[in-house]
Amino acid sequence: MCFAGVTLPRSTGVGLPEKARDQQRLRWRDRLSVKQARIAVGLTLLIGLLFSGIQIMWDLREEQHLIDRTVNQVLATLRESATQAAYGLDETLAARVVSGIFEYDPVYEAELRDNFNNVLARKVEQPSSSNRAFLTQLMFGENQEYEIALQTDAPSGLVGHLRVKIDTDLIADGFLNRASRVLWSGILRNLLLGLVLVAFFYTTLTKPLLGIAAQLRKIDPEKPDSADIDIPTHHSRNELGMILQTMRSLMERVSTNLDRLLEAQKKVRDRENRLSAIVQNVADGILTITPNGRIVEHNAATKEILGMLRDETAKGRTLHEFLMPHAIPLLEHSLEELAAHAQGSGTVEKRFTLPIIRADQKEIDVSIALRPIPDSATPLMTAVLNDITVRKRYEEQLIYMANHDTLTNLPNRSMLERSLSDALQTHKDSAAKRSGATAILFIDLDRFKVINDSLGHDVGDLLLRAVALRLQRVIGRQEIVGRLGGDEFLIIIPELKETQDAAILSQAVLDALAPSFDINGRVLFVTP
Template identity: 25%
Template sequence: MTVESGQVTKVARSPLARRLVVAIVLFSSIITLVITAIQIRVDYEQELSDIDAEFEQIRHSSLHSVSQSVWVLDELQVRNQLKGLTKLSSIEFAAVNVEGKQRWAVGQQPDRDQVSARFPLTYQHRGETLEIGELVIIGTLDNVYHRLMDRVLFILFGNGLKTSLVALFSLFLFYHLLGRYILDLKQFADRFGEEQDLPLFSLNRKRSARHQPDELDSLAASINHMVKTLRNREDDLRVFATTVEQSPSSVLLTDADGNIVYVNPTFTEISGYTLDDVYGKKPAQLTAGLTADEVSEQIWETIRSGGVWAGELKSRSKSGTIYWESVKIGPVLDKNGEIIRYILVNEDITLRKSYEEQLLHQANYDGLTNLPNRLLAFDRIAQAMVTAQREKCHVVVMFLDLDRFKNVNDTLGHALGDELLVEAAKRLRSCIRVEDTVARLGGDEFLIILPGIQKTQNAELIARKVLQAMAAPFFLNGRELYITASIGITIYPEDSDSPEILLRNADVAMYQAKAQGSNSFCFFTQTMNNQARARLEIESELRHAQENRELELHFQPIVDARSGQIVAAEGLLRWNNPTLGRVSPDTFVPLAEDIGLILPIGDWVLRTACHTAMTWQQSGRTPVRVCVNASVRQFRNGNIVQTIASVLEESGLPAHCLEVEITEGLLLDDAPEIQEILNKLHRMGVRISIDDFGTGYSSLCYLKKFPFDVLKIDQSFVRDVINDPDDAALAAAIIHMAHQLKLEVVGEGVETTAQLHYLQDNGLDMVQGYLFSKPVTAEGFKRLLDQKKSHGSLSGVVKKTDSHTLTEH
C-alpha cells in the first residue's frame, strides 16, 4: 500500500497529471458555461414569453371590464381593476389614460428593466366602436433576473461538483491505466543507464484470457526493441572502441575546428604524446616544419569539402624523432551532413620507407662496389645529354673492362676477385670529378660518364689517367696483383644522341682496344659501328635459324691411320642463311655462346648426330662413332648427362658409338661438378675426347685426372710437322705421352701424305683432314661409307693423292 500510495502521490504531483486535471476542469467548465448560457438564454426567453402571455391574458380577460368601468366613470371600480392587474407577478404598474392624460394609476413605475404594453379601451355605443382611453401596463424584470441568477448558481454548483468528480475519476483512471506504467517505464529507463544486465521491460498488470494487446503493449514492445537495438549498438560501439584502442594504427579524433579530442594508445606509443599533451591542439602542430604549406592547404581543402585525403607525411615524436606515417584523414558527418568531427588514421611506415629506400638503392646501385648500376647509369647519361644540348658541350662515355680478370677469379677465388673489383672502383672514382659518374655494369665491366666536356681531347687525358691508376699494383690479402684495363670511348653528340647506342658504341670500341692489346683505349669509329651492325644482323638471323631449318650438320670422316678405314665421323655445324649466305662457324658459334643460343643449338646437334648415325647403322653399314663438340655452357648448365641419356634412348644409338669432344677451356675452373659429369658419361660408355690439345693451357694433370679416351692434336702442330722440327718433335712427344696414358690419338688437319706418313711413323692412331674428305652432308657421308664397302678402305686414295691435298675437290 505504501508503494501504491507513493506512486499515486507521484502521479498526482506529476506535471502530466496536473495538465490532465486542468484540461478536464477547463474543458468541463467551458462546456458548463456554454450549456448554462444556453439554458439561461432559453429560460430568459421563456420568462419573457410568460410576461407576454400575461399581457395577452389581460387583453382577453380584463380589457373589456376596464373599458366598461371607464365608460361609466366608475373610478373605484377602475382602481380595483388596476390593483388586480398589479397583483400579477410580473406587473408593477397599471394606469388608464384618457385623452392622452393619465387619469387613474396604481403601483410604482419601475426605474429600469421594465417591460410595458398599451391596450386601447373601446366601447360599443349605438353600434359604433368608440375609443375611450388607453390601458398602460408596466412590468419589471427584476424577478426574472433573480430567478435566473438562482438557476445559474445551481447549475454552476452542480456542474462544478460533477467536474470535480470527473477530474478525480479521470486521475484515477490515468493512474490505473497509464500513470503507474509510465512510472514503471521511468524507473526502467533510470535503471537501464546504470545496470548492464537489466531484463527487458514488462507491464506489471493482470491479463485475462480475452485481453487484447493495446497501446501500452505496443509501447512496451517498442521500448524493448529499442533496448535491444541500443544494446546491439552499444556492443558495436564497444567493439569499435576496443578495435580503435587496440588498433596497430594511430587514431586521432578532432572536433569540427580541427582540435584534437581523442588519441588511442598506439598514437601515444608511437609519438610519445598522451591525450593531455595534445588535447585541443591541431594535428598539424605535430608535423610543424615537416609538411609543405601547399600540402596542408590541399588536405584541409579536401576534408572540408567532405572528401578523404590519403598520403604519406613526416611526423615528429615527443622525443624529437622524425618518423614516416601513412595518413588517411576524413570528416565525420551528422545526420544532416554537417561535419562534426575529423578522424585521422595513421600507420607508422618508417620501416617500410627504410626498406623502400634500400630497395631503391639496390635498384640503382651495385651491391658490391656501391657504384651506380646500369639502370642509374643510363639515367645519368640521359641527364648529361640534356645538359650538354643546352650548354653546347659534350658527354664522354667510357666502357672499361679489366684485362684477364677471369684468371684472377679462376686461380685466386671469387672472394679475392670481389675485393679486387671494390678496390678498382675506388681507383676509378679517384680519377674523376665530383660531377662525373662511375658505374658498374656487371662482372668486371665499368662505365665512366663525363658530362660537360668542352674539349673532346680531354677524354684521352682522363683515359690515360685511368689506365695509369689501374696499372698500379693491388695489395689484397698479402698478395701483390697486377691488372690492366681496356677502355672504349664514345662521345655525344658526335657518335649518337641515344644512351643505348652510346653504350653500345663504347662497348664496341672497348673490344677493339682489347684486340689491340691490354692496357689501352680506343675511340669509337664508324667502321666499328658497321662491324657492330653486322654482328647485330647476324645475331638477329641466328635467333631464327633453328626454327627456319637453316642449320645443317656435316660430317668429316676420322680414318684409321693404318688401315685407312673410316672409324668415326665428326659432326660439324653449318649455317646457310637466305640473307647472309653461308656463315662461317668461326663467326656464328662464338656469337651463339655469347647470346645463350648454344644450348638449344647444341642439343639439336647432339640429337641430329645420334639419329643420323643410327640411320647409317640401320641401313646395314658398318657402325661408326659419331663425334660431337660440347660447349662449356652445356656442361655448366648442369643437365648435359640427362640430355645425352635421353637422346641415346630416343635414337637407339649405343653409348660407345657417341664421342663427346671438349676443349681445355672447360677444365680451367677445375670444378668438381665438371669432373663428376665426365665421370658419369664415362660410366655410361660414352667416349670422351679432348680437342685442340696443345693450343690452350695444356696440362698433363688434365689427362691424368679426367677420364679421356681420345686426344686430338690440333692442326696447327700437324700443319708444320714436315717443315718445322719443333712442331714435329712436339707432335711425336704428344703421341708418345698419350699412348703412355693409354689414350688414342687423332691428328687433325691432315692434308698431305707426307704429314700422314710422319704421323704414321710416330704411331698415330687416327687421322682427320682434307686428305681424306672435307666435311660432307649426311648423304655424302653415306656414299663415303659405301665406297669403303666397295674398295675395302681409303688407303688407295692416300696412295693416289701423294702430296696433293683434297681441298680442290
C-alpha cells in the same frame, strides 16, 4: 566515426517520471466534468433566459390587455352614474363617481365634464415614482389616459365626458417584480442544474478517467506490464472499457518492443565496445576528420604517431598543423577531390604518402588512406595513418644495395648500365642539337690477382676500397664511377664537351692510382 561506446537512450515507456507523476494533479477548472457542466449550464442558462424573455414579453402583452380591460370595465360600471351626473349637472353625484374610480389603485387622476366642457368633478393624486422609469416607459410608455363619451337616449345624445389617467409606474413595478422572480428562479434553477451536472459528470466521466490515470501512473516505465491495467466490470462494454482495452493491447506491444529494443541495444553496445577496443588497440592511427581537415575523433595510436603526450589531444586541431609546408597543398587537393567524389555513388578512397612533423619535432613519413563516411549527418571522413618511416628507410636501403657494390659502395654493374642507357637516350633525344657526347673509361687493375692470391682476400678487399676512394676523389659531379666486378671499374662521362676532357680525366685516374697504397702496414702498387 566515433570510437567511444554509444549508449542508446532507454525507453521511458508510457509512464511519467516519478517526480512528474507525484506533481500531476488536475485543477478543478481543468477537469472534464467541470468543463462539461460549465458548458451545459451556460447553454441551459442561455436557453432559460431566452424562454424567460419570451415569457416576460408574453406576460407584458397580457398585462397591457388586462389594464385596458380593467379600466374599460371600471368605466363601463360607472358610465350610467356618470351620465346621470352629467345630464343633471349634479356635482355631488359627479364627485361620488370620481371617488369611485379611485377604488382602482393605478388611477391617479379622474375628471367628469359636461358636454360644454365644464368640470363637474375632478380628483388628482400624486403618481408614484421609481428608479425604473426607463423600463416603465419602454414597456408601457407614458402614463396612459382613457376617456369615454357619456350619452343618453335623448335626441341631443352627448351629455359629457369621463376621463381617467393610469399610473403605469405602479403597474410596471408589480410586473417587474414578477419578472425578476421569474428570471432569478430560472437562474437559480440553472445553477442547481449545473451542480447536479458537475456531480453527474464527475461520477460518470472524471472519476473513471482519474482511475485510468492512477493505473497508468503505477506502471513501471522500465518494465511495463499489461496486467497492471484493470478493466472494471461496469465499464467493460462502454467507451472507457474500450480505452482501457486499447491501452492494455498497446502496453503488450510496448513491452514486447521494449524487450526487443533492450536486446538490440545490448548487442549494439557490445558490438561498439568490441569495435572501440579494436580501434583503440590497432597500431595504425585512425581519425575522423571534416572535409577541411579538422580532427573530430582519434584513437590512441594517433597520439603516438603524432608524438603527443598522454594528456594532450588532437581534437579540434587540423592535420595541416602536423605536415611539412610543401605537403599541405597535396592534402588540401586530396580532401577537395574526395569531397567532390563522395557526393556520387560507390566507394571512393585516396591513398598517398605525407611527411609529418611530430609534436616532438621529429620528422616521419606516413601513409594516409582517406575515405568518406557514408550516410553521415555532417560530411566526415576517416583517415588511417601508418608510420612508414622505418619501412621507407628499409626500402631505400634495399634499393641502394640493389644498385651499389657492397664492398666499395660504388654503383654496381646494374646501375652503371642504367646510367649509361639514360645518358645515351638523352643524346638520342637531343640529336638535332648535335652537341656533346658520352664517354666511358674502363679501368682494370694490373697484378691485383697476384696480390689477392698471395696476401689473401681481406687485403684484396681493402685495396679495392682504397682504389674506389681515390677514383671518387678524381671524378667531378657529372661523372659516375662504379665497379663492374672483380678489379674492373667504369667511369661514365655523360656530358663530354671536348674529347680532350676524357684524356685529361684518364690521366688524372692514372696519376691518382700511381702512389702506393698502405694496406695493413704493407705498401702495395697497382697500375690500371
